[in-house]
Amino acid sequence: MVVFLNGxxxxxxxxxxxxNDRGFLYGDGLFETMRVFNGRPFRMAQHLERMVRGANFLxxxxxxxPKELHHFAGQLIExxxxxxxxxxxxxxxxxxxxxxxxKNAGPPTVVxxxxxITPVDPANPPRWHLVTSSFQIPASxxxxxxxxxxKLLQIAASAEAEARDADDxxxxxxxxxxxxxxxxxxxxxxxxxxxxxPTGRGALPGITRAVILEICQVLGLQTNKRVIKREALKNxxxxxxSQSALGLVSIVNLDGDPVPESPLVEKIYASYCExxxxx
Amino acid sequence: MVVFLNGxxxxxxxxxxxxNDRGFLYGDGLFETMRVFNGRPFRMAQHLERMVRGANFLxxxxxxxPKELHHFAGQLIExxxxxxxxxxxxxxxxxxxxxxxxKNAGPPTVVxxxxxITPVDPANPPRWHLVTSSFQIPASxxxxxxxxxxKLLQIAASAEAEARDADDxxxxxxxxxxxxxxxxxxxxxxxxxxxxxPTGRGALPGITRAVILEICQVLGLQTNKRVIKREALKNxxxxxxSQSALGLVSIVNLDGDPVPESPLVEKIYASYCExxxxx
Numbered sequence: 254m255v256v257f258l259n260g261x262x263x264x265x266x267x268x269x270x271x272x273n274d275r276g277f278l279y280g281d282g283l284f285e286t287m288r289v290f291n292g293r294p295f296r297m298a299q300h301l302e303r304m305v306r307g308a309n310f311l312x313x314x315x316x317x318x319p320k321e322l323h324h325f326a327g328q329l330i331e332x333x334x335x336x337x338x339x340x341x342x343x344x345x346x347x348x349x350x351x352x353x354x355x356k357n358a359g360p361p362t363v364v365x366x367x368x369x370i371t372p373v374d375p376a377n378p379p380r381w382h383l384v385t386s387s388f389q390i391p392a393s394x395x396x397x398x399x400x401x402x403x404k405l406l407q408i409a410a411s412a413e414a415e416a417r418d419a420d421d422x423x424x425x426x427x428x429x430x431x432x433x434x435x436x437x438x439x440x441x442x443x444x445x446x447x448x449x450x451p452t453g454r455g456a457l458p459g460i461t462r463a464v465i466l467e468i469c470q471v472l473g474l475q476t477n478k479r480v481i482k483r484e485a486l487k488n489x490x491x492x493x494x495s496q497s498a499l500g501l502v503s504i505v506n507l508d509g510d511p512v513p514e515s516p517l518v519e520k521i522y523a524s525y526c527e528x529x530x531x532x
Numbered sequence: 533m534v535v536f537l538n539g540x541x542x543x544x545x546x547x548x549x550x551x552n553d554r555g556f557l558y559g560d561g562l563f564e565t566m567r568v569f570n571g572r573p574f575r576m577a578q579h580l581e582r583m584v585r586g587a588n589f590l591x592x593x594x595x596x597x598p599k600e601l602h603h604f605a606g607q608l609i610e611x612x613x614x615x616x617x618x619x620x621x622x623x624x625x626x627x628x629x630x631x632x633x634x635k636n637a638g639p640p641t642v643v644x645x646x647x648x649i650t651p652v653d654p655a656n657p658p659r660w661h662l663v664t665s666s667f668q669i670p671a672s673x674x675x676x677x678x679x680x681x682x683k684l685l686q687i688a689a690s691a692e693a694e695a696r697d698a699d700d701x702x703x704x705x706x707x708x709x710x711x712x713x714x715x716x717x718x719x720x721x722x723x724x725x726x727x728x729x730p731t732g733r734g735a736l737p738g739i740t741r742a743v744i745l746e747i748c749q750v751l752g753l754q755t756n757k758r759v760i761k762r763e764a765l766k767n768x769x770x771x772x773x774s775q776s777a778l779g780l781v782s783i784v785n786l787d788g789d790p791v792p793e794s795p796l797v798e799k800i801y802a803s804y805c806e807x808x809x810x811x
Contacts, residue, residue: 256551269548270556272535272643277549278622279683280559286630311684312691341630343557351565351620351647352777353683353690353714364551368630391670393706396684403682404558404632405590405675411632412591427672427706435632498631 257365276345282402292336307399375526381420382506386410392426426455437494438462461495491515536644555624561681571615586678654805660699661785665689671705705734716773717741770794
């Protein structure tokens, strides 16, 4: 596997960073994950836009323009001969001093890596079991709108879900509202309306979440951004997730109880697969 | 500078980790910072105990026993000829896959690095200006009792404090209670009582915090663990911080207002310096 590291391509084994990289020291960084299809990273512009927003907030200067990163990503996909895969872009503040102050750190580190993924099957969305996590996420977190490399809560929640034979963990915020899952945004269907939680209460403004909302509009499906409690999810006609690696995931079981499936979810997934192929 | 990396000693420039180290990918790790004095890391046993607690919680197997780490630390201090310094120990889950699941990751990465520090002057504790951060920390965070490498909030708060010409940022939790600062635990004096915030409401159970409480007991000073609001800090007879790198820091200014100094703070600092020299 070939890896992109600070403007150069290197073999995986040689792609290393110094132990004083602040990404390693303190999680002082951001990342984005994209689905690659037909050799093209899906919605890379939107992903990089979110990264730039985060970098501005954290005052990490981006060493490459989105256009340059797009170009390097194309080269990386070609070098690895992986037309269908997942692409990860990582940006950290780079080497720096001990202590939280970001003073004198840099230049920033930029890494792009590729990862295998099950090919999409437009007729069959992935199906997952979900469990409610015992870990609450903060309802108000100034960093929640960025995809940072501070992911211990998500890691602990994922490990807990796996220990309970589930595929992902439903995260409730400190107000007791359902926010998202460890790896995805949450959607559910109620009275034929496609509902999702609002962002800014613990939920990341997902790029694929926006894609799903776009698809619903095209399909003429009504959408609704609303707060929901865990208990109320019992009344959902279907539950599904959106995330960049898999697109859409249908939830078939929540905390041990079967969740009904809806043809609407398959319809949305088929549209997502069409979009992937076209863009 | 010589660095300890996974059982070996390497020059700083050669101390590298793969870009798939989960510490770099997701902040999937823990660290400890210790004051080194007379060639010995102060309270290393307690620091490693906290690291082991965190590693157990996160299910990261420790590749070395505390005794082995203590031994390696001694060698590192000698190799670097730095009898007075700061020692940092970092533990991450090691190389792993993309995705939050910690499955199949490892072996863990262990790094020890040394850093220069201003020598202690028993007659003069460091004096800092403090500002109240605009960033709130969660009042209930299952990870707050461990020293994790997820430190973006502290980094953002430190950068904000520096932009306001201050040395550290006072962090208020989402309940509106003062919790700690970005880099330290908080103490204040009220009616000759040495007060500090309780842990478990955003405040890390600091090793040096425990040392200060121990010193107060020896000196016959009354202590009190209590919740305090930012406004009430105005009535404090003195404010000081405890942290492992500097020991004790006297606060002389909070949000632009001078803070009175107390001879009690100097007395506690002198005892801390004595302890450093003795242990």
